[in-house]
Amino acid sequence: MKTNRLLAALLLAAGLLQLQAAHAVSAAVAKPLKEASDLVRAGKAKEALAKLNGVTGSGPDDNYMLARIRGAAYQRMGDNGAAAQQLEAAFATGKVPSGEAGQLAETIAGIYAQQHNNAKAMQWVEKAKADGDNSAGVRQIQDYVQGSSGDYGQIARDNAAKVQAAVSGGRRPEEDDLLRLADAYRHTGNKVGDLQVKEQLVTYYPTNKQYAGIYLSDLPGKPGFSSRFSLDLLRLRLASGNLTSADDYLEMAQLLLQAQLPAEAKMVVDKGYAAGVLGTGAQAARQQRLRDLVNKTAADNAATLAKRAADAKAGKTGDDLVAIGAEYASMGKYDEGIELIQQGIAKDSLKRPEDAKLRLGVAMLQSGKGKAAAVKQLRTVQGTDGAVDVARAYIALGAGQ
Template sequence: DRLKLLANATQRMNDTNAYVWAVEKLVTYYPQKQYWTDLLGRLQRKPNFSDRLALDTYRLSLATGATSAAADYMEMVQLAVQAGSLNEAQQAMDKGFAAGVLGVGPEAERHKRLKDLVAKRLAEAKAGQAQALTEAKAAKDGGELLAIGLDQVYGGQAKPGLELMQQGIAKGTKRPDDAKLHLAIAQLVAGDHAKSAATFRTVQGNDGTADLARLWALFARKK
């Protein structure tokens, strides 16, 4: 109750930093949907927040139960498909349908088309997995290894997926903080909370990656 009073008081005073601190404490002890929605919305509105982190933000929104709009499910699924995270895309789509948010209303047919597309892309990716992995290992940059590894983790293959991600990081990537953020998320999905927490703490980017990693770490404490 004291935290709620503090959050309300600092919001009335327009003390943004104190308000965010209070809400971050609230999600630590009372992880309610509205607090996560507030925090993620404020994070995305920060001037330095990079658009490329949209999928990572949607990931946290879905994980915390803050995703409720059909448009958000659809956008997340499309971004996951673009990123090659097809197992994740299918899981997000399934959650949207299970929640009764997708597959209903005037956009129901569009939702169904995207669901079919995800299933098709996932089948194609599985058929070409060996070739994709060979090409990723031959590449100078470790980005593709990271992407394939993350997709494997979402597909239930935690051990080989995490190993591929580590290989990708060792090889080097254009955005090391993104790589560490994705590794930490994968470790959390795989159930290794201790390693995940440690990896989140190594994310230092000033383009929103460190802020997002901190929120992911807050969520991970309640897992």
């Protein structure tokens, strides 16, 4: 816990004594108060306390200012116990200016947090908030106290409320609020909530590729998540800058070949070579053989694509149309691909209709034409096997390429 800002606030309040604008102190205490204020500001806390030794006030205004100066002096000396006692006495006079009550309560809360007196710290946090202080400082003290006490359930509730309030108000949630919420969910074993927060971190802070990497690595661990979406996760890792090793590139290229998407496999291998990840080291020859296979397969498939599309249109089910449409999209021929996938869905005889909806949404997102429409399509995906999660990941990352 840092106290520099709090101490500065106290010293500023002490300096205002020179003007005697906030409180009409009695003549008997005005001179020693001013002298003590100057000494505190000069860093001479002991001398300031000595100057006020034996000085008593004749009313609440006097008592308030005496307690504030003594509190500032004690805090400057590092005697937080005495500082808290004096500042509480100042608060109790009822003479705290309305604009300073929340800050004073925050200061007292911070002192008790430093002393690990969690009960008192939270009491003053609540007083600070009641007096309109909802600053980052108050939130920091509250989170520190709750974390040190192990009350992660309360941390989760408090930060979930902050995040929800921001989202409901059309604002981006604070990054720290999301991180504290994710940490609280991890401590309380709320895996579903933890994953949801990671999705929000990716959605609201998309430039942080670390958030995307963690989110995508956690998705396969969700109960019921199907391995058939492994390729989608690799696509999303590539798009978010989280595909970095040669093994990652090789695995993705091989999965794409198995999925009969050699054009996309070629794109992935070419990116691996361009990044200097492939084509070097002991595995360079093996990687070159894969590259040759990918190039040949891509050329062969391109030569037969039109005929295969015609055959798919004549078929009884829409599965082949969806597959051929996805292949067109993987080649960058998005208009043709989207149209074929739509025709496949329209046949209404699909083995996995939710997967088809996902392919359509991904192709629309990849096309770069009308992201809102693509997001709308992806949000139609349903199911419990991971299709919904993958659709949400594409939305969160805005990833298509």
